Amino acid sequence: MNDVQLFAFESDFVSTLRCVPMAVRFKLDACAIKLSLRQWSRFTRSDRQDLLMAPCEAPAEVEAYRAGLVALIALRAGEPARALVEAACEQWKDAHNVPVSVIHQAYSVGLAAPSRSQWARLTELQRFVLLKLTRDKHDNLNFAPAMSEFGIAEATSRADQMQPWLLGALA
Numbered sequence: 707m708n709d710v711q712l713f714a715f716e717s718d719f720v721s722t723l724r725c726v727p728m729a730v731r732f733k734l735d736a737c738a739i740k741l742s743l744r745q746w747s748r749f750t751r752s753d754r755q756d757l758l759m760a761p762c763e764a765p766a767e768v769e770a771y772r773a774g775l776v777a778l779i780a781l782r783a784g785e786p787a788r789a790l791v792e793a794a795c796e797q798w799k800d801a802h803n804v805p806v807s808v809i810h811q812a813y814s815v816g817l818a819a820p821s822r823s824q825w826a827r828l829t830e831l832q833r834f835v836l837l838k839l840t841r842d843k844h845d846n847l848n849f850a851p852a853m854s855e856f857g858i859a860e861a862t863s864r865a866d867q868m869q870p871w872l873l874g875a876l877a
C-alpha cells in the first residue's frame with residue numbers, strides 16, 4: 707500500500723504541509739488518534755514529514771506510529787493526545803461495494819457514482835480519501851477534484867442520478 711502519497715487536490719498546502727494531508731489522516735485513523743490542526747501547526751516541518759513518511763500498516767508499525775505521535779503531541783503541543791471518539795469508518799476496506807455516502811456525494815456534485823469495478827481499482831488510500839471527503843462535518847470541496855484525479859469523474863444527467871443507487875445496479 708502506498709500510504710505516503712500526496713494528491714494534486716491537496717496542492718495548495720502540501721509543499722509546506724501546513725494542513726494535514728490525507729495520507730497522514732489515513733494513519734491517524736489507523737492508530738485511532740485525533741489530531742487537531744492547531745496541534746499539527748505546532749509540529750516542525752521535519753515532524754510533519756516524518757509523520758507522512760513513517761510506516762503505519764502492520765500492527766507493530768501502527769503501535770509505533772501511535773506511540774510516536776502521542777509523544778510528539780505532548781512535546782510540541784504540551785497536551786495529551788486524544789483518542790478518536792467515534793470508531794473510524796472502515797468502509798474503504800471493502801473494495802467490492804461502493805459506500806452509499808460516496809454515491810450520494812458524487813450525485814450531489816453532478817458526477818456519476820463510481821462503479822464497483824472503478825471502486826475496486828482504486829488504492830486503499832484513494833478509497834479512504836473519497837469516503838473521508840463525504841463526511842457531514844466538513845466542507846467537501848475536494849471530492850470532485852479527487853474523483854477527477856483518480857480518473858473516475860464522469861458527469862451525469864439529473865435523470866440518471868438517483869436510479870443506480872435506488873436499484874442497487876452499480877456495475
